Amino acid sequence: MTASHDIDHTHDPALRSWVASANTPDTDFPIQNLPLGMFRRAGTTGSFRPATAIGDQVLDLIGAAELGVLSDALGAVLRTCEGMGLNPLMSVGPDFRRQLRHELVAALNADAGPTSSQTLAPALTPLADVELTLPCRISDxxxxxxxxxxxxxxxxxxxxxxxxxxxxxxxxxxxxxxxxxxxxxxxxxxxxxxxxxxxxxxxxxxxxxxxxxxxxxxxxxxxxxxxxxxxxxxxxxxxxxxxxxxxxxxxxxxxxxxxxxxxxxxxxxxxxxxxxxxxxxxxxxxxxxxxxxxxxxxxxxxxxxxxxxxxxxxxxxxxxxxxxxxxxxxxxxxxxxxxxxxxxxxxxxxxxxxxxxxxxxxxxxxxxxxxxxxxxxxxxxxxxxxxxxxxxxxxxxxxxxxxxxxxxxxxxxxxxxxxxxxxxxxxxxxxxxxxxxxxxxxxx
Amino acid sequence: MTASHDIDHTHDPALRSWVASANTPDTDFPIQNLPLGMFRRAGTTGSFRPATAIGDQVLDLIGAAELGVLSDALGAVLRTCEGMGLNPLMSVGPDFRRQLRHELVAALNADAGPTSSQTLAPALTPLADVELTLPCRISDxxxxxxxxxxxxxxxxxxxxxxxxxxxxxxxxxxxxxxxxxxxxxxxxxxxxxxxxxxxxxxxxxxxxxxxxxxxxxxxxxxxxxxxxxxxxxxxxxxxxxxxxxxxxxxxxxxxxxxxxxxxxxxxxxxxxxxxxxxxxxxxxxxxxxxxxxxxxxxxxxxxxxxxxxxxxxxxxxxxxxxxxxxxxxxxxxxxxxxxxxxxxxxxxxxxxxxxxxxxxxxxxxxxxxxxxxxxxxxxxxxxxxxxxxxxxxxxxxxxxxxxxxxxxxxxxxxxxxxxxxxxxxxxxxxxxxxxxxxxxxxxx
The missing domain is CATH 3.90.850.10 (Fumarylacetoacetase-like, C-terminal domain)
Structure with a gap:
């Protein structure tokens, strides 16, 4: 069983992303971070969708799954988060979350190359253009x-x-x-x-x-x-x-x-x-x-x-x-x-x-x-x-x-x-x- | 504007119901009460539905609406309560709730007579045969x-x-x-x-x-x-x-x-x-x-x-x-x-x-x-x-x-x-x- 303390290749400080802004020293969101949140494009009224932040960009995770970059099992869980928060992803436990991290690193690292960046381009939105909401429904x-x-x-x-x-x-x-x-x-x-x-x-x-x-x-x-x-x-x-x-x-x-x-x-x-x-x-x-x-x-x-x-x-x-x-x-x-x-x-x-x-x-x-x-x-x-x-x-x-x-x-x-x-x-x-x-x- | 203190015909102590058990002196649930809750038939796994208690019976409110006994507007709100609690009914305010009370008294009182009792029979279940859950989702x-x-x-x-x-x-x-x-x-x-x-x-x-x-x-x-x-x-x-x-x-x-x-x-x-x-x-x-x-x-x-x-x-x-x-x-x-x-x-x-x-x-x-x-x-x-x-x-x-x-x-x-x-x-x-x-x- 992997523990949440465990360090693996996703923490390698040499890892870089093809999202160039993720490689600047002062960004909060290098490829080693990949925080999770809920976003929609600013000025729209659609439902909020699960996302990660990478450099100055937001990656729509349902979009990434639809583009074939995330596994079907993850895509299914992420879709249930739409409009309600990360709670479904929270409830499936740490192994799923670690898998998401590994699949995101595989897709976003610089070695994934131009194919990945072209594939994922439609799922990226500049952070400056999004609205963020509470990451989940907080019951207590x-x-x-x-x-x-x-x-x-x-x-x-x-x-x-x-x-x-x-x-x-x-x-x-x-x-x-x-x-x-x-x-x-x-x-x-x-x-x-x-x-x-x-x-x-x-x-x-x-x-x-x-x-x-x-x-x-x-x-x-x-x-x-x-x-x-x-x-x-x-x-x-x-x-x-x-x-x-x-x-x-x-x-x-x-x-x-x-x-x-x-x-x-x-x-x-x-x-x-x-x-x-x-x-x-x-x-x-x-x-x-x-x-x-x-x-x-x-x-x-x-x-x-x-x-x-x-x-x-x-x-x-x-x-x-x-x-x-x-x-x-x-x-x-x-x-x-x-x-x-x-x-x-x-x-x-x-x-x-x-x-x-x-x-x-x-x-x-x-x-x-x-x-x-x-x-x-x-x-x-x-x-x-x-x-x-x-x-x-x-x-x-x-x-x-x-x-x-x-x-x-x-x-x-x-x-x-x-x-x-x-x-x-x-x-x-x-x-x-x-x-x-x-x-x-x-x-x- | 009616106030929640106001007494009207639904409080008339002479009111009786065609549900005979509602007329016994010691019942908690005479027709003057009509409390609201969420029920399903015991032993089943379906979603809980909004209900009222009358004597020793539970009246399925969505069922009552489908049988034409409640107005369409109330039926629509009650249907949104299914599987999630009374919160939608709570959110529409006291006038809607008072209307529900008035329509229930009209349908359940003894003067409504045999037609009403025959019509509503399919929506009644003995209290002894139901499972009750929390009446609503309690956020705080x-x-x-x-x-x-x-x-x-x-x-x-x-x-x-x-x-x-x-x-x-x-x-x-x-x-x-x-x-x-x-x-x-x-x-x-x-x-x-x-x-x-x-x-x-x-x-x-x-x-x-x-x-x-x-x-x-x-x-x-x-x-x-x-x-x-x-x-x-x-x-x-x-x-x-x-x-x-x-x-x-x-x-x-x-x-x-x-x-x-x-x-x-x-x-x-x-x-x-x-x-x-x-x-x-x-x-x-x-x-x-x-x-x-x-x-x-x-x-x-x-x-x-x-x-x-x-x-x-x-x-x-x-x-x-x-x-x-x-x-x-x-x-x-x-x-x-x-x-x-x-x-x-x-x-x-x-x-x-x-x-x-x-x-x-x-x-x-x-x-x-x-x-x-x-x-x-x-x-x-x-x-x-x-x-x-x-x-x-x-x-x-x-x-x-x-x-x-x-x-x-x-x-x-x-x-x-x-x-x-x-x-x-x-x-x-x-x-x-x-x-x-x-x-x-x-x-x-």
Whole structure:
């Protein structure tokens, strides 16, 4: 049985594609990546179809199958994805997905030559000319809290002497999130309105959020699920995972502070969540696996969350960044400014542990279920994955290159998450854009 | 515009049906009820079809349309429900649903006479011969916390001097729940396994839940939704609601205590939730509306949660009960024993307020979204809606009629929720069964 960590010829850094733009060093989508998503030609109203991104092009996978480039079995599964998302492909498991990767590499690599490029030309559309939507139907969305630096910094704001709660190093803490308001990169959402209560106020008030924030997260999508009552062993978890996206867990801090006791965040989060449209598959991530380590003295995970494979390569190195572009910057043609960077390999729990823990009580997972990783802050104060952290709870504004200041987000602000995997001797791959924009609140 | 509170000829207590069993005083399903659900003949594998219950019979609504008894427009909507749930009917709004009710009363009432009964005979199946499934596809499930007696009693277990948190009387507290593990009455689920930590233990352990509990709740199903960013005014909320079911929010108390800080309940709840298969529509509930009142001195809801209609008849009187049948009782042929009763009219927030609050931040609701009410305990200790309350946190076992004792649920226990609406001069209606059974944990 092949494992999703396994490296094969599709990861060869020397591989090049006849799609020339896939061979430039800075592309997110070289032939070693081949992320999966759902597209249609911009300006049309047809159904969305499964696709991969290669350089600056989108390859229609049903089209590729019709052109005889993919096997019949794959073509049949891909056709069932049309108009509904990648869920059917997710449900058939990792071996099918690996086969798709191998067939795509065979068709798209430079050695496939002019015949292949002529054959596939009708199935390619420039990325600039397509509309992308959510990669799958997300039945359930769960947000974890695996960023220990985030949990520590935020905990300090409330409990200076005891920032991490006693369960943190034992339990992959998570909570159910709202699925209906998950949108894809490009999402513009209204500033939420809600109840807040100032510390010195007698009663709460109702109005637009004043402390609107982003959270830098990685999203993991479930491939095959499990039956109710049947947990997923840690050794099997990787085979149930489909791939990763970037995820922005927009947060209304003032609403959160007032509402979250005793049952957790609710309206402070449910107004919008943005993910990137391209799923970087577990296979594409194989060269970027890392040992799962913890600081000396921290407890070893309980046996149900521990396995040799998880220890040896459970972590995934994704270089993460947050970029902010205000309306003034956009109007002046100024590029977004980088606010921070961190590494997903520092997550306190692995994606396999998140899945195994989630199913450990018998809860049934379904293809397309989404897990947020929790905010991925780095260890230093400059590496906060949210404005709450970067501004010390709104006390210390950050100054942008154009002189503007921010404690929290203002209307018109766009936040872009960036994710890129790099390793010595390996072709770098990226996640593509994950951008969301704040529109003014609806009031009155 | 007709409001869902409005009483019309379909509520006339003198109405009788030519389905004789619908006229017995103790039926849950007289002609004044006409709940909606999804059925197929037991033992078959065809797709589930929309239906109503009348006495001890199920009426196939697509069949009724094909027999010419329902209008073409209704028939067209009902056909799109086949195999997928009531969501299409939910999405077309309350006027369509009211029309369905009126057409059904016209066809099923005793004055419709022998022609109607002969015409419709092929569309009737005894309830005893059908299989029922979830009434709709539930995209998102939210569990509220509107039972103030429950919140107070449970709060006292943790904070004797300050049982209710400061936000309770201002915010309809809620959290996102797991949709995938919602099952319909008849659900049997495995006792969950998970992490717990004894107060005197150094480290947590992993094993079957030792404090498994039920929670007596009412579920509200959303009819028409709202666009993202567009809140639902309190005055419009009733028109967005489809109807009510009973809901058992199974809870693993020992897991909950260890995991719930700081983000709320997660695996302590996500293993199973059971709802009743028949949705009692908002129209059927019209005679049982009550004024929404609060104790003197409690704050008035903020304006976005306040309206004259909500004050005058926002509450809904549903007499609720919990019955327990242990395996020993079942083996001995003993009936379930009643553990408590309460009234949904005492909920601290109305279903309209739950919906308006949920959408107030711009979160988009979808047809078929489910809200749990939170545990509906009554004001006295004997009216606890969970074993946690009835046994004072497991300290005081209850004794069953056969001499068995319970602090929390044991394997083989079945819990049945009962809901019934009664009002002077009105025909009583009921919710039908909501039963779930505990199977042994999967271990090893």
């Amino acid at each position: 969305y769960t947000d974890f809290y695996t960023g220990i630096h985030h949990a520590t910094t935020v905990g300090k704001l409330f409990r200076p002497d005891n920032p991490l709660l006693p369960n943190y190093k034992w339990v992959p803490i998570g909570y159910h999130g709202r699925a209906s308001s998950i949108g894809v990169s490009g999402q513009t959402f209204r500033r939420p309105v809600g109840q807040t209560k100032a510390p010195d106020a007698e009663t709460p008030s109702f109005g637009p959020c004043k402390r609107l924030d982003y959270e830098l997260e990685v999203g993991a999508l479930v491939g095959t699920g499990n039956e109710s009552g049947q947990p997923i062993a840690i050794g099997d978890a990787e085979r149930h995972l489909f791939g990763l996206v970037l995820l922005n867990d927009w947060s209304a801090r003032d609403m959160q502070a007032w509402e979250y006791q005793p049952l957790g965040p609710f309206l402070a989060k449910s107004f919008a969540t943005t993910i990137s449209p391209w799923v970087v598959t577990m296979e594409a991530l194989a060269p970027f696996r890392r040992a799962f380590t913890r600081p000396d003295g921290d407890p070893r995970p309980l046996p149900y969350l521990d396995s040799p494979a998880n220890r040896e390569q459970g972590a995934i190195a994704v270089q993460l960044e947050v970029h902010l572009q205000t309306r003034a910057m956009r109007d002046a043609g100024e590029a977004p400014t980088k606010l921070m960077c961190s590494d997903f390999a520092e997550s306190y729990w692995t994606v396999a542990q998140m899945l195994t823990h989630h199913a450990s009580n018998g809860c049934n997972m379904q293809p397309g279920d989404l897990f947020g990783s929790g905010t991925q802050s780095g260890p230093t104060p400059e590496q906060g994955g949210s404005l709450l952290e970067l501004t010390q709870g709104g006390k210390q504004a950050i100054t942008l290159p154009n002189g503007e200041q921010r404690t929290f987000l203002q209307d018109g602000d766009s936040v872009a998450l960036v994710g890129r995997c790099e390793a010595p001797g390996r072709r770098s791959i990226g996640f593509g854009p994950c951008i969301g924009t704040v529109a003014p609140a609806v009031t009155g | 499930y939210t569990d509220f916390y509107t039972g103030i007696h429950h919140a107070t009693t449970v709060g006292k277990l943790f904070r004797p001097d300050n049982p209710l948190l400061p936000n309770y009387k201002w915010v309809p507290i809620g959290y996102h729940g797991r949709a995938s593990s919602i099952g319909v009455s008849g659900q049997t689920f495995r006792r969950p396994v998970g992490q717990t930590k004894a107060p005197d233990a150094e480290t947590p352990s992993f094993g079957p839940c030792k404090r498994l509990d039920y929670e007596l709740e009412v579920g509200a199903l959303v009819g028409t939704g709202n666009e993202s960013g567009q809140p639902i005014a309190i005055g419009d909320a009733e028109r967005h609601l489809f109807g009510l079911v009973l809901l058992n929010d199974w809870s693993a108390r020992d897991m909950q205590a260890w995991e719930y800080q700081p983000l709320g309940p997660f695996l302590a709840k996500s293993f199973a939730t059971t709802i009743s298969p028949w949705v009692v529509t908002m129209e059927a509930l019209a005679p049982f509306r009550r004024a929404f009142t609060r104790p003197d001195g409690d704050p008035r809801p903020l304006p976005y949660l306040d309206s004259p209609a909500n004050r005058e008849q926002g509450a809904i009187a549903v007499q609720l009960e919990v019955h327990l049948q242990t395996r020993a009782m079942r083996d001995a042929g003993e009936a379930p024993t009643k553990l408590m009763c309460s009234d949904f009219a005492e909920s601290y927030w109305t279903v309209a307020q739950m919906l308006t609050h949920h959408a107030s931040n711009g979160c988009n609701m979808q047809p078929g979204d489910l809200f749990g009410s939170g545990t509906q305990s009554g004001p006295t200790p004997e009216q606890g809606g969970s074993l946690l309350e009835l046994t004072q946190g497991g300290k005081q076992a209850i004794t069953l009629p056969n001499g068995e004792q319970r602090t929390f649920l044991q394997d083989g226990d079945s819990v049945a929720l009962v809901g019934r609406c009664e009002a002077p001069g009105r025909r009583s209606i009921g919710f039908g069964p909501c039963i779930g059974t505990v199977a042994p944990a999967v271990t090893g």
